[in-house]
Amino acid sequence: MTAFIFNPSLIRQKEQEVEFLTFFHTHEFDVIDLPVVETFDWTGMTPDDLSLMPRRETWVQNGKVHTLRHDWTNAIVRYLQKYHVRSRQVAYSGPVYKNGEGSHQFGMEVFSDVRADQQHGLALLLEFIRDRLQIGVQTAVISHYALLKSILTPEQYTDPDIRRALSQRSTSRLQQLLGDHPLPQLLELQPESQLHKLRELYPELEPILGELTAWEEEIRRAGIEAVYPDITALPSQSYYDGVFIQLYEPGRTAPFASGGQYTAQSKAFGMGIFY
DSSP, X not given: OOOOOOOXXXXXXXXXXXXXXXXHHHTTOEEOOOOSEEEEOGGGOOHHXXXXXXXXXXXXXXXXXEEEOOOHHHHHXXXXXXXXXXXXXXXXXXXXXXTTEEEEEEEEEEOOSOHHHHHHHHHHHHHIIIIISOOOOOEEEEEETHHHHXXXXXXXXXXXXXXXXXXHXXXXXXXXXXXTOSHHHHHTSOHHHHHHHHHHHXXXXXXXXXXXXXXXXXXXXXXXXXXXXXXXXXOSSTTEEEEEEEEEOTTOSSOSEEEEEEESSSEEEEEEEEO
């Protein structure tokens, strides 16, 4: 007879999922679930779908492409595009599979273009992280996906070499590719000085920079003192189009929570916790 091993950490993980969903449900979020296996039709796949396929676990059956869920926001956007959803805000939990590895994620989405509604969702998430998970978030990195689109030409923005240099934060390579463009010099400044310089160079960016500053102030009010701007952010999918936030635990180099603004059927904001 096979002996089963009692695993307290697994029990605690499941308890945290229930706590998360219950917490957001008490704040009038609808709790949703979606299939972990997603089905695609080759003829209907978008450029975003195709670009993500190398990172998905995929197989073909009966002429359809089947994949394991790669990202919750991506799954929710696809669901919103297919069905009419009345929910104003939702919470979720469940597995995701990226590059051959599985992990769990829980998060929330707010379907509103009102900044106060979106920031309320973020405040609730931070409250849960602090009070329920007992994680002291010390650092946040904040960016806005419209910045690079505004200071680069369409050709520069889509150039794969430039995008690779941006992802690698290689100022020397950017200097080679962009010539006398101010972006490489901007990236050599301290993060807190970059936005001031952007205001000097591109006064027309004030609406975007003002939005970024408003979110930075909200994050600081929530108790995170170290908030750093990142002007090099490139969206992984086309529907990401606004503020993007990453949260870091003390001593960790990878974020444990991230998310931001996107457009599905309408404007939305979502954040996910990885565990």
